[in-house]
Amino acid sequence: MKNTMEYKGYVGSIEFSEEDGVFFGKVQGIRSLISYEGTNASELITDFHGAVDDYLDLCEKEGQVPESAYKGSLNVRLGSELHKRAAVYAISQQQSLNSFIEEAVRDKLTAVNA
Structure with a gap:
């Protein structure tokens, strides 16, 4: 089972809350908090796409460059x-x-x- 999804270059996590009976997640690899949820897979995907689109629209309206996830450089702690x-x-x-x-x-x- 895959626990991520992708849309417009953004990767979103997929989690489930048994207590609340909802799937939820957040966009990975960026500082901005973009979260989404749904009671089933279809709703989760739709809300993920909508959250990413809303983020991109907001950046455009505010004249900001949207964050890019996974730019190709990272810090690794090895010991x-x-x-x-x-x-x-x-x-x-x-x-x-x-x-x-x-x-x-x-x-x-x-x-x-x-």
Whole structure:
């Protein structure tokens, strides 16, 4: 089961509250809080799309550039020993630490999707 959905480049989470009997979520990867809900899958999707559209409309009206999720850079906390081991390995392979981490993530995702 997939617990995310996408619309216009934005990724939204999917959660369920048994207590309230509703599905809900929020747009991931941006600072702005964009949330949505629905009592079934169709309502959740419709409210997600509407929330994203409302956010984009508001940004346009206020002359602001909408936030982009997942811009391609991130901070990763590895711990000092793992950081050192990764850096030494990357150097031994004549590559940057960044390219080593990018390759490792790509390899892991390829294996997961295989």
